[in-house]
Structure formats: C-alpha cells, structure tokens
Amino acid sequence: MQSLLNPSLAEARQDVGTRPMQGRKIVDWLINETRGERFVDNIFVEMCERLAAAGVPVARATLHFRIHHPQWIGARILWRKGLSEAELQTYEYGIEDTEQYLNSPLHEFNNGAAEVRRHLDDPAADGPQYPLYDELRAGGLTDYFIWPLEHTLGKRHAVTFASDRPGGFSDEDMAVFADLLPALALVSEIRLKNRFARTLLETYVGPHASEQILAGATTRGSGVTVGAAILICDLRDFTKLSDLWPRDDVIELLNGYFDAMCEPIERHGGEILKFMGDGLLAIFPLSDPMACNNLLSAISEAQAALARLNEENVKKGHEPLGYGIGVHVGDVMYGNIGSSKRLDFTVIGPAVNIASRLENLTKVIKRPILLSRAFVEMARCQGELENLGSHPVRGLDEPIDVFAFSSNSASADSAAGA
Known part of the structure; x- marks a missing residue:
C-alpha cells in the first residue's frame, strides 16, 4: 500500500523556484566539504543541524540501511533536535518477522511504497495507525515522512524526517529535502561501502590484519x-x-x-x-x-x-x-x-x-x-x-x-x- 505524499517527491524536485538559498548551501556543503569525515552518522547530525538553522523545522530524523554483516541485517541512525550525537542501533536477522517491524511505516515502505507521509497532528487522517505514530505524536511531533535513499545497482535504503512545527513541513521545506536527497545518497553510499569493505575484511581476516590491508x-x-x-x-x-x-x-x-x-x-x-x-x-x-x-x-x-x-x-x-x-x-x-x-x-x-x-x-x-x-x-x-x-x-x-x-x-x- 502506498501513502500519498503532498507534494510528491517528483513534484518537490520540480519546485526549483521556491527553494531557499540555505538549502542549496547545504547541498554544496554535502558534496564539497564532507570529504574529511569518515562516518555518515556525523555527517547526518551536522546536516540536520544545518537544516534546522536554515529554518527547516526538523526535530527528528533517521537513516535506515540494509548492511552486509554476519550478525546484523540492518542499522538505524537516529538524530533528535538538541542532541550533538546520533544514536546507532543495529538489527539482527529475524527482525523482519517481528510484530514491531510488520506493524510499522518502514515495513510499508520496504513492501513497495514509493514514499510514506503522515500528518501527526491530524489523528483522524486516513491510513494505517502505526504505534510509531502514537509515539511520535506523544513526543510533540506533527509531521513525518519516509523517502527512498537510492544507491547504485538498485540498492534502496530509507531516510525519515519529522517536524514539531504546527502544521508540519511546508511545500518549500519538502522542496529542500528533495534537493538534498541525491547528494545525501551519494555521500552515504561512499561511507556505507567503505564500512562494508572494512566489515568484510574484519569478518574474514580479523581486525588487525584488515587495518593493514586497508592501509595498502x-x-x-x-x-x-x-x-x-x-x-x-x-x-x-x-x-x-x-x-x-x-x-x-x-x-x-x-x-x-x-x-x-x-x-x-x-x-x-x-x-x-x-x-x-x-x-x-x-x-x-x-x-x-x-x-x-x-x-x-x-x-x-x-x-x-x-x-x-x-x-x-x-x-x-x-x-x-x-x-x-x-x-x-x-x-x-x-x-x-x-x-x-x-x-x-x-x-x-x-x-x-x-x-x-x-x-x-x-x-x-x-x-x-x-x-x-x-x-x-x-x-x-x-x-x-x-x-x-x-x-x-x-x-x-x-x-x-x-x-x-x-x-x-x-x-x-x-x-x-x-
């Protein structure tokens, strides 16, 4: 089932004229000024802080990655307004069969939805009433959406943003996000593949040998x-x-x-x-x-x-x-x-x-x-x-x-x- 996103991702990307200059500055920062940062969670935290400083009312954001690891099927990076560090949570194999996952917007997204959005300040709105929505609403959040983070060869991950402003995100805010996603996808894929290479080496040759191999x-x-x-x-x-x-x-x-x-x-x-x-x-x-x-x-x-x-x-x-x-x-x-x-x-x-x-x-x-x-x-x-x-x-x-x-x-x- 696919929830309606208004404006849709495609529409937001076409809305070039209303994008604030600050949004373009964040894109430039992502592409040109993050080369020295190895970890995607640090980049994600600073990106969210820059969005908030630019007037985009982001109060919570997550990155969801499927990863190649002998113990874990995926990982989530969670940022909340006011926190200087992200929370990293890994998920073991089998999580996809639990009630918690099956009754979540992420399952809807991974099951084929191009995008998922929920106006949390309208509890009577049509669509599934996931427990996560109640949790976000109780935390004072008013709007929530999931968009795809497209990596090469069809690899599809997810990014979510939530607002605490009455009425949620505006069309102009959504245009900023749409402009940001291609750069975030590029930056996150590079870090994820670097981490993937390190994980593979650590898994098969051990941590010390992997360091030497990666060093040349x-x-x-x-x-x-x-x-x-x-x-x-x-x-x-x-x-x-x-x-x-x-x-x-x-x-x-x-x-x-x-x-x-x-x-x-x-x-x-x-x-x-x-x-x-x-x-x-x-x-x-x-x-x-x-x-x-x-x-x-x-x-x-x-x-x-x-x-x-x-x-x-x-x-x-x-x-x-x-x-x-x-x-x-x-x-x-x-x-x-x-x-x-x-x-x-x-x-x-x-x-x-x-x-x-x-x-x-x-x-x-x-x-x-x-x-x-x-x-x-x-x-x-x-x-x-x-x-x-x-x-x-x-x-x-x-x-x-x-x-x-x-x-x-x-x-x-x-x-x-x-």
Whole structure:
C-alpha cells in the first residue's frame, strides 16, 4: 500500500523556484566539504543541524540501511533536535518477522511504497495507525515522512524526517529535502561501502590484519616480522562426527565450538587469523606485555565455555567434544602469501610449526593443552604447570620440553577427549 505524499517527491524536485538559498548551501556543503569525515552518522547530525538553522523545522530524523554483516541485517541512525550525537542501533536477522517491524511505516515502505507521509497532528487522517505514530505524536511531533535513499545497482535504503512545527513541513521545506536527497545518497553510499569493505575484511581476516590491508598491504610477499604467542586449536574426531551427524547439526556444532573458543581469544586481545576446517590459528602480539598471560586467560575461559557446550551436547544425546591446543611463542612472518591473484594474510615460520606440532602431540600424550618451555618461561607460570618432560616433534632435531596445566586431572583430560 502506498501513502500519498503532498507534494510528491517528483513534484518537490520540480519546485526549483521556491527553494531557499540555505538549502542549496547545504547541498554544496554535502558534496564539497564532507570529504574529511569518515562516518555518515556525523555527517547526518551536522546536516540536520544545518537544516534546522536554515529554518527547516526538523526535530527528528533517521537513516535506515540494509548492511552486509554476519550478525546484523540492518542499522538505524537516529538524530533528535538538541542532541550533538546520533544514536546507532543495529538489527539482527529475524527482525523482519517481528510484530514491531510488520506493524510499522518502514515495513510499508520496504513492501513497495514509493514514499510514506503522515500528518501527526491530524489523528483522524486516513491510513494505517502505526504505534510509531502514537509515539511520535506523544513526543510533540506533527509531521513525518519516509523517502527512498537510492544507491547504485538498485540498492534502496530509507531516510525519515519529522517536524514539531504546527502544521508540519511546508511545500518549500519538502522542496529542500528533495534537493538534498541525491547528494545525501551519494555521500552515504561512499561511507556505507567503505564500512562494508572494512566489515568484510574484519569478518574474514580479523581486525588487525584488515587495518593493514586497508592501509595498502596488498602486495604478495609484503609483511613484517613480529613476536607473538601462538595458539593452534583443533577439534577431535570431527571427520567421524561429520559423517554420522546431519549436516545442520554439524554446522551448529562447529559454530558453537568456534564461539566458545573465539570469543575469549578476541576479548583478551588475540587475533584469529585462520579457520582451518575444524581448527583455528590465533596470535597474541608481544607488543602487549601481557600477551602470554592474556592467552592463558583466554584458554581458561574457552575451557569453561567448551565444558558448558559439552553439557548441552550430552543433553541432546551427543558425545562431548574433544579438542587439542598447542601453544608456543616466537617470531613469525606476518603478511601476504599466495599466488599472483589470490593472497592469504597469515603468519608463517618455525614458531607456528612448533605450535602445530604441540597440538598434534596432545593426541599422543592425552593432555588437551600443551605449552612449550619458551612460552612458559615468558609467561612466568611454571609453578602452575606440570612439566611433562622432553618429547620429539616432527621437523625438529632436538626434543622439546612440554608443559600442561597441573589442574588437568586424568578425568578432566578424558572429558576433554584429548
């Protein structure tokens, strides 16, 4: 259903003669003076303040974007008169099925309406009576409308404006908005795509690597040598589980396992560089003096989260998940490796190989977490660990001293499934 907009967007755009000079100045500002501002919410706030200063009675405004994010389907930027900052709210997938969204003017707009307008000071006016209208009316607002914000390739977002002036927006006000929208669409699309690129990189390579890539580290072989505490984790018997369980159950299991492992790692300053099937590689850069201790804290919290996950799996009739973790410390080459057209931003070096060998050794020693002497000495935690002696590892001429948590009793190791 489409509400009538008077004047319509097209009519407003034709009404060039009545547009005040201040409106054109705001358009010029949007196009020529916002290049140095990265964030669209800051631009939106200043635009609304400039509109109000020019005599356009804007008291509330929102931008609604559909975004590409693993957690959120969309975001809203909300500005209110008198506030120097916008409020940012994100919406999770599934919001489109809720009563709140289905009974809203935004749903009407997204369902095909070219534009939606409501004179709030006329509660008897024809059209849907959405709860949002009552909320806006109670806040002293008199007029509200939604217009499309058209981006390239048919991408359609929404912008709303509301007035608190008796009678609402005039035809001249609507002409100012119509003049403004193409510039706002251009400015917002650039910022949204910049944010989209950053989000994609953060999602697939992590926040620190994404910063370096965006800063220009895209040449094959480019990289730096950094000191890092290295953690490699692997799920036990995953091949068997994936053969026996339904596909959706396997995906749910993996997601739960990675949540249990990854959230503590990221919370304590670690960077997850790679998911390798049912395993992961993470580093804690030694530029942070607490890196080794942070890694140990992350492991402790991950163990607790995995124990809770196993309790749920057992309740569902599944076997508890086993895992192996190898930890080492040393210099790694951190940068771009791959073919001429397909690169991977990762870490390589002997220190990574040793962490990997320790993870494999957990299967032999039957302890879920093994740490190298080099790491233990740097973390200064020998008293809290059990020395398991020297063990040969593939690729090294000399055996390596291996430690495990002394709290890992035989029963704990069995529950971990190492």
